[in-house]
Amino acid sequence: MNKSQRMQGRRAAGFIAPWVLAVSASLIAACSGDSPEQLVIAAKANIAKHDNKAAVIQLKSALQRNGSLAEARFLLGKALLESGDVSGAMIELNKALELGYDSNELTPVLAAAMVLRGEGAKLIAQYGATDLANAKSTAELKAALASAHAVAGNLDLARKSAEQALKLDPENQGALLMQVRLLTISKDFDAALKVIDKAVGANPKSAAVWLVKGDLLRAMRRSPEEQLAVFREAVNVDPGNVGAHVAVITVLSQQKDFEGAARQLKLLQAQQPGHPQTRYYAALLALESKDLKEANEQIQALLKIAPNSASALQLAGEIDIRRGAYLQATASLHKALPLTKAPAASVRIPLAQAYLGSKDPAKALSVLKPLLDTSNPPAQAHSLAADAYTSLGNTKLAQESYRRAVATNPNDMAARTMLALAQIHGGQAAQGFGDLQAISSTDPGVAAELALFKAYLSKGEFDKARQAVDSLERKKPTDPLSADLRGWLELLKGNRDKARDAFELAMKRAAGDITAAMMLGRLDLQDGKPEPALRRFERVLQADPKAVDARMSIIVLRAQAGASADEQQRLILEAIKLHPSEPAPRIAQINALLEAGQPRDAVVAAQAAIQAVPDNASLIDLLGRSQMLAGDATAASQAYGQLAKLQPNSALAAIRQAELHATLKDTRSAISQLRRALEIVPDNLDVQSALVGLLAVDGKSGEARSIIASMQAKQPQNAAVWDVGGDLESYLRNFPAAVAAFQTSLKKHDSAETAIKLHRVLLSSGKRDEARNFEEAFLARWTKDSTFLSYLGDAALGAGDYEQAVRRYVQVIKLQPDHVAALNNLGWALQKAGKPGALDYVERALKIKPDSADILDTHASILASEKRFDAAIESQKRAVALAPAQHQLRLHLAQYYLATGKKEQARTELSKLLEAGDQFGQQDEVKKLLGSM
Template identity: 30%
Template sequence: MARPTLYNLMRKFDLFLMMAGMLPAAASAPAPAASRPTCRAGVAGRGQTAAGFPARSRTTESTGVFMYCKSTAFRRRLPLLPLLTAMTMLLAPPHALAQADAGRLQQALSAFDDGDFRTAEAQLKDLLQRDPGLAEARLLLGRTYLQLGDGAAAEKELQRAAELGVAPNRWRLDLAEALLQQRRFEDAVTSLEEQAAALANEPAAVRAAALGLRGRALLGMEQIDEARMAFTEARRLNPDDRLAGLGLAQVALLANDLAAAAATLDGLLARFPDESNLRLLRAEVFRGVNDPEAALEQYDQILARERDNLRALLGRATVRVSLQRFADARADLERIERLRPDVVVVHYLRGVMAFYERDWETAAGHLEEVLSVQPTHVQSMLLMGVVSYARNQLQLAEEYLSRILRAMPDNIQAAKVLAATRLKLREPARAVQVLEPFSETGDPQIMALLGSAYMLAGDPERGQQWLSQAVETTPDAAALRTQLALTLIAGGRMGEAIAELESAVDLGQDVLQADVLLVLALLREGKADEAIAASTALETRRPNSPIPANLTGLALLAQGRLEPARERFERALELDPRFTTALINLARVDVAGSDLEAAEARYRRVLDQEGGNLAALLGMAALAEQRDDPAALESWLTRAQDANPGATQPGLLLARFLIERGDYVKALGVARAHAARFPQNPEVLEMLGRAATLTGDTANATRTFAQVEELRPNDPRVSYLLGGAHWKAEDYRAAATAFRRAIELRPDYLEARLALASVLLAAEDYSAAVAIARALQADYPDNQLGHRLEGRILLAAREPRGAVAALEQALAMAPAGDTVRELADAHHRAGDDARAIELLRDWTAQQPADLDSLAFLALLLQGEGRDEEALPIYLDLYEQGTENVVILNNLAWILHQRGDPQALEIAAHAYEQAPNQPEIADTYGWILFNSGRRAEGLNILQQAHLAYPSQTEITYHVAVALQSVGRGDQAARLLQRLLRDHPGAPEAPRARALLERLRGAAGD
């Protein structure tokens, strides 16, 4: 059963940021052990967390509670009574501690160290009631209030302790913490700046702690870069400062860099595995990447140590609700209520569960509790609007949802339900007013609701267009289950969609809308006869509407019955001559009958009426494609995109066309612009990822495909594309992970298995790659693919004899030129050139048109010194127009050695093809030089030498040319370097002889 839209809201919104005002600031459950850091919760205002961290933006703006923990690094506990007494005496307070008071203070300190802050608070209050002037008690009470999250009370006690003579170095950081808890960020910064001179003399750990506090205050002031600098400096001073690390992780979250946040937190957790605040934030990151199970694991680890940790209980309950594990969630909520009966968020979560269970009365009761405390809580208002809609309390739904849209005009969920409410109220014009601002989002639910609204408003043509667009859009769009079955149709779940439509369980509750979608759903499932029956029945019920006849025509067209379909479309036009949908469908009939001129005339007639009609513009583009007119095709697609900025199809088609044409850069530009308009559309993002991959922008490609994977976590093809992008970026480990995920989702995904083997091969993990090849042999015993793959892997692993065996088996199963060349290469690498040449001769005798195999044969012959046999093959390839620069280069060299003047022409052609390839440039330059064009030849030879200075033959050629033009000193230096660095090179004897001649000439 499909989950309602709020399931997705629960996943998208960080509930820690949704619950503003729901959790009293001055309360917290005690932690069980003093050795662990304790946590607190604070109430955050709009756009910020209680700790002063700006709230990370999600799908909609919200306010909330951010749970965070205070490290023990900020607690200056004094566990020994003698030390406490001695320090108190040094301070010379107005009152000396009596023995009984010292004992009570020690008891309070022990309770503090045990994490029992309520007990410590009670004992300290009792002590101070007896003697208000006890400075140490004031200081400890201030720190206790910090642990309880009561910043105002903490500030009061800390200031009193200061007045009683406690040294500033013992309270200055605690005071800043108290100001942070009250969200007085500027005051906190001022306080720290006032203490800057004194802090400069403190140890590095204390200065780091102060910088961490400053960073948190700056985050609260939304000065992100300055906060990052403060946290970074704190970590430099004290690598063990956990809150600074936590701050850097939060900065990464604000930048939506979940990977960086995860890396920072994982590094901290490796060193501080029991630090609860780190795990709380790590859980949030897991939720941000849509990994609720991993988030639950983090909460479980915290609660295993701190069973009453309120933040972890709230987080786990929230995730369990989003996963619809209601029994487990209720257990957490019951525990929270026992610990803190005043946590309003519990009502919200209970309301969400009741909503899932369609218990509207219970849901409304809990949501009313929330709104009585926090009347502007957006999520509760939205849910209350949906619940009121479901209870048919339409005026109440209108009130709540209108309030949300006034405060948050971009809230698309509120717009959808408000529009549905107005449709139920029979106010289609007001529904259109709500929906029109969202018409360019590409959201299929918006399109469906617009279609319903226009139909009810008496505009069937526009209604039909919006409904048709909705059916064609993204199949993964979320939808309320009670709305149109459109999402089910687009997602291919036709049985469910048809059942929904037949029972008229949709937001619109409109018979015509249900009938239209029912016919379209039946057609998409291939049930044309049933579709004809449904549309014919609709024609009977609505004889004056063009829509039923048009639907019948569509069903007949789907059956290939062109003339009956034409008759129904013409009937629709008789009923409404301006019903352009039928005119477009008549053009489709013309195309099916190969009458492109008639189709174009109809499309142009539509465009005369509606210049931006999407279907007509795409139809013209399709005609251009059939006519093989790429310029017109691009022009029509561009016009369609410009005229319909809310439609995804034109941009997708345009980007795909540009990619097929090889214009990758332009395709990337189109895809980027499209993704900016449709940032959550998987098809658009996938196209952006493809274009980025093809242009070499692998960082953007991997990031984009990762987004698509989040949107479609169960689509193996997306993981495959992500793996390909990682592969191109040469991140073999990440590529292998993505390919394995694709295979896990679809074990018979052959392309992914081959890609995984190739990545393992690139990473030189030969044994794992061979294992995949042999698994393919077992799974596909009649296919040569596994054997050929094994041969390639063994060749790369420098095991040519094993490769020969595998490739011989592949060749026996499926003779092919590629396999022949691979097998010949294996023989060559195994030292059996005779067998390689024999194999290629036999094959090319049977397949004389296999130019690649002929080229390989010529290369092997030349390598064996059999130039006379290689030459006719090279000449034959040249005459057939080969552009292979290696073939051209080798042919030119052989001809040059024979004094054939044609060598220069061929060498020049090779150089034109690959001027930056040193060996090609060397051949051309050497032939030029020896043809009398010495200056030109020397210039090209020197360019080749600069590109490949360690290639001895090129070096020798340059030296000869330099010597010939009277630059013997330069030639001698080159020759000396050649002989020094490569004394065993084939050119060494000639180089030595030339050097001796140069020295002799110099002596003369």
């Protein structure tokens, strides 16, 4: 056996040995002649030696032979509790209770388990007035009750329970330690030290005693070194003691020694891998290191064994907020709320943050109200309330809340800055700008400068915005931020060269500055120089090889520079290989496959992505979309069901299910799903709009109009609401009402999108003169807008007015020389009008977007019209390869083959179209062409 084989053998032995030993112990116990009673006796001996693992095996073996052994159930529950398996302990202790085991022994252990499981309130309700026959047992129960009262914040009741325990048993360690904790809370440190030193002298091998002493030293603000020495003594005394490890982790974390804390966590995980506290601190440290996936996995594992733990639920909420899973955060934090003593600021503040994150400011205010109604609300509660009022558009109350936040904590520069901004937006500009200048002069931070920059920029006061940047640069002369802002400012002023200089300076200050690289890349592309842009992002990657954004920007730039679809996929796969747990490259891969008309390949990519990045809502959403486009409605429905489980309070899954049902023409099921979505997001405009449309399709125009009336009453100034009304009336062919709705929308907000809708309705209702007058008036207002012009070109093209289409597309291209759709359509219109230059415009479009099947189809059509069939066939073959599901492209290819007498090639393509069946609506044409051959 060589060295490598020996090493592999050792590793294998190391992996297998614990399993073999456990199985062997079980087999020996099972195969021996020991009776269940003898196994219980042996287990007791192992418990006395603190060998709980062996005891658990023996007790389980005894219970396999005789499940009604009450003592075995009790001992197993006690051993599991000491091993950290609280849930397993509760099961066995409750079974022992059902079997009638002695309550004097059982009740104190069950009480301790209930406290650890977070069921203190239940313990108090069930056993608060219970006295046991044995004084020592009653003392242990009272000590557990003292802990439950203390956790609930009822310190007087905790003190009373501890005193009762000590009267019954003056040496009861739990009660003594509770007494120390209560003296510590009341800051009677001298008395607390006397009690704890006495306890240490009496029980130097008790980890619990050392732990309480460490807590006391922490409360007395003794040095971290003194605290660590005591907590580490607790670990030395009992290496399996979870609390001792946790105390060391806590002190190290407070000292920002996260590496040391992580090392201590590994020691804890080796001793107690499944203990709730192990899970909790694993989640906490993962959150600190920004490993949100690990943090979420650990906290979810903890909630399975301690579903009613307020601290676990609170941490779960905070992790979800960081993950952006706001609706899951609200679910966890709402569950924690009744488990936390009022007013529960530690829960209400993150819960309000979650509601603000999910764009629900009204609920954020509702959650904050009990805090704000107290005599001394925390400053953060006022700040969050101000944020909520700002979102609701109530600047007056926002200002008042910011003022209260500043009054509560005058040193809160963020609150002072936000108050000044609220004053600016609330009509007190002079006061607001003055306050921001004052903050800027005294605060070493740069929040005020950033606020001033943004505020002056919005007012078009560029010189004053520059002064804010100057101030920021004086505070942070080596920071790239000031150079980035200066670059933005120069761009807005039209000074591209100065902007470039500023962004170049930012990259000199920080080679990994993604903002500067992006802006310089954009300038390079505008100058027709993609290579310098690519080199910039490559330098960002050299500075930070983990910069996923930079890598994805390179892929986008290569696509814009004309990279083929295969080249883009190669780059995306390379990014996935380098960043396997990052969702961004995988999302890009799936989207690229969908855009290429390859939904089945997208399904495979999405499944692989979810395996690598589980529980990612965006990836699961894309899987469902890919499956839907691939025609697998059942699988898509399952994916959206998985999305609903992942985000139970999210409307997204219901919306996706509605889209799926609508695709399958199951309108009523789609409506049902949208109603469900509105229960979650009652005022969501997109969902309301979709529901209105489906109700109209289902013949329920009255209900649709009722919803729109409610929307308009709630948001009369929101132009989008009036657009929805116009869309409905247009669908119902009630053109006068549609015109009125779109005109109202344009008065609220002048936009090209609404102008297009109004123009269409005017034409549909036969009012061509009105349409022409509106067209001229809108173009006079929007002289630099290409959207409306492009629409006019499309409308003319659809109506066969090729001269007018050419005129409009030329106008678009003057405004946007690289407008791909306009270049392509202009080529098509010129060909149809019999004018020269068609091919030149389409080839310009192909240079910008070389892998567009639609542009290649136009290109082939123009070549065929010029009798250049061989070249047309090559272009059309590329179009078919890029979008094989677009059957019209294949039909055109067959027609070109026939035009050149290549009947066999034509037959091959037409046969494929026959196989498509109902998926291609021109089967008569296919059969006709086949017949002609």
